[in-house]
Amino acid sequence: MDQQLEVFIAVAEKKNFSRAAEELHMSQPAVSQYIRALEDQIGTRLLERTNKYVKLNKAGEIVYDYAQEITGLYTKMQRLVDDLTNKTSGPLSIGASYTFGEYILPHVIAEMLDEYPLVEPSITIGNTKDIAEAVLKHQLDVGIVEGDFQHDKLMIEPFAEDAMHIVAAPGHPLAGQDQVTPQDLEKEKWIVREVGSGTRTAADNMLKSIGIAPEKMMEFGSIQIIKESVEAGLGISLLSHWAIRKELDMGSLTILPVDSLPFTRKFSIVTSSPYRTKALDTFLSYVTKVSSPGATD
Known part of the structure; x- marks a missing residue:
């Protein structure tokens, strides 16, 4: 799965770079780098940043909605492939x-x-x-x-x-x-x-x-x-x-x-x-x- 999306979802849900980094077991600079790379790829800012919080802007809300769907599809695909060789589990x-x-x-x-x-x-x-x-x-x-x-x-x-x-x-x-x-x-x-x-x-x-x-x-x-x-x-x-x-x-x-x-x-x-x-x-x-x-x- 695209790690940029995983990092973006974590930041959007935690509303904080530090808490997202802690959840993902990453450094805060690494999280910031993933977010900047995703925004460069999309072509616009996705987050509004202040000293107290981080929140989604309108573009960010769209990306977050589809990022959840993409990650859900990826997880489902992986489970179906795993099923070919494994017992009923997961x-x-x-x-x-x-x-x-x-x-x-x-x-x-x-x-x-x-x-x-x-x-x-x-x-x-x-x-x-x-x-x-x-x-x-x-x-x-x-x-x-x-x-x-x-x-x-x-x-x-x-x-x-x-x-x-x-x-x-x-x-x-x-x-x-x-x-x-x-x-x-x-x-x-x-x-x-x-x-x-x-x-x-x-x-x-x-x-x-x-x-x-x-x-x-x-x-x-x-x-x-x-x-x-x-x-x-x-x-x-x-x-x-x-x-x-x-x-x-x-x-x-x-x-x-x-x-x-x-x-x-x-x-x-x-x-x-x-x-x-x-x-x-x-x-x-x-x-x-x-x-x-x-x-x-």
Whole structure:
């Protein structure tokens, strides 16, 4: 890999020549020389320097974005070549949206590492939009996203369905009803994820499908906070069966009986290249094995 790009990425992320030199086990003058050579090659300055910090200018932001993609591609190429002669092993960068990442992925990883201990997974959890963007930039080897996700530059493979239920605290007025109507639901305060989240998209689609538009909605940034808030009686929410299994068993949440529910959505595998390392192929085999049966429970 071009060492100029490696040095540039380190300086951009550390915002300091000395800290970048320390991370790269190089001298500070050597780091400065690499940066000057890269700027000469590009034909313009890439960094704004002061006595206190170093930051990217507009040109630097462009170079940094593509440098990350180039280094990601180089790493992926090296792993694929290594795979030709080696066992299933090595680093594997996995991204997952919150529901899958927090409630399913740990079981997948545990089962895989039990048989393939030489695989070195690293996990990034984020909303569907952010995970897809990281895969597109080759910062992640694979992403697992929620909902009917589409992207013309990524390969998307639906592999499981996720059942989603409207839940409330056991003491909520709607919890004791034999049947809850859309009109009942429209009057309630809804607790939802942020825009860009697969769980939020599912909630928006579900509300549209039953023809209601609640006026009272609160946005929270994680499923765990949403569950705690629903348990505390702040409102109701649409959540994955995977995310609420423990709470249903403990009786701290209850499913509201609504016609046409549960609402279902897809889990999809997202990749940016048809070439897969042994580690990635192994991981994907465990993803479908571990998640598919339970996703529709």
